[in-house]
Amino acid sequence: MDEYLYRDEEGDFVLKEAPCPFLGTDNKCLVYESRPKACREYPHTNRKNIHGILGLTLKNSLVCPAVFKIFQQIGKDYRK
Template sequence: MDKSLENWQEKAVEQQKQHKQFLAKLQNRKGKGVEKHLPALHEEAFSKIDCLECAGCCKTISPRFKPPDIKRISKFLGMKEGTFMDTYLRLDSDADYVVQFTPCPFLEADNKCGIYDVRPGDCGNYPYTDSYDFIKRPNITYENSVICPAVYYVLDRLKKIVQ
């Protein structure tokens, strides 16, 4: 991992207040062109970060399982949709289906995903560092900054570009 990412989680916790203020500032400005930097910063971050070394997302949070995800994954696992849902999912406070417990039941010992080819759409899009959702959803980005080194990295670089 890149030297700037050493102790990233400690740094992220220390900088949470700054990150929250920075994201609020971006939200108030409606991005104002900041989003054009996100794809390059995303690529830069993932040239330095190997998700298999971390798997923080799979260990601590759950994606939403939308109906197409449930259908696709249950078919892949050879289960009826209802059985899949009863076995692995619960409704959260937003009425979204999420895994019953963390870590994700499909996370394997080597941090690989047991359903990678059919994983939920949220997993494929996470951590949203290459899209406007990164700015549009500041609370989620703020929370993800202590879960995912890529979010921390992109926030850190973006602050240097914008400020």
């Protein structure tokens, strides 16, 4: 953990570098079978408490097209 992670201002563990040091040259995860829980659950859009992580979801929408589309749909649903 000390080698790869630090705690951000919200107390969450965050990778020290991007892209992730476990991302292979073939764009596949080198530690896929034992990847962290956050990676298994990414992009976190199926959480019951997605409303509690809208800030994170908004950030993820800037780098993940799937999250962007889900975020757009949530916006449309709430305008109805």
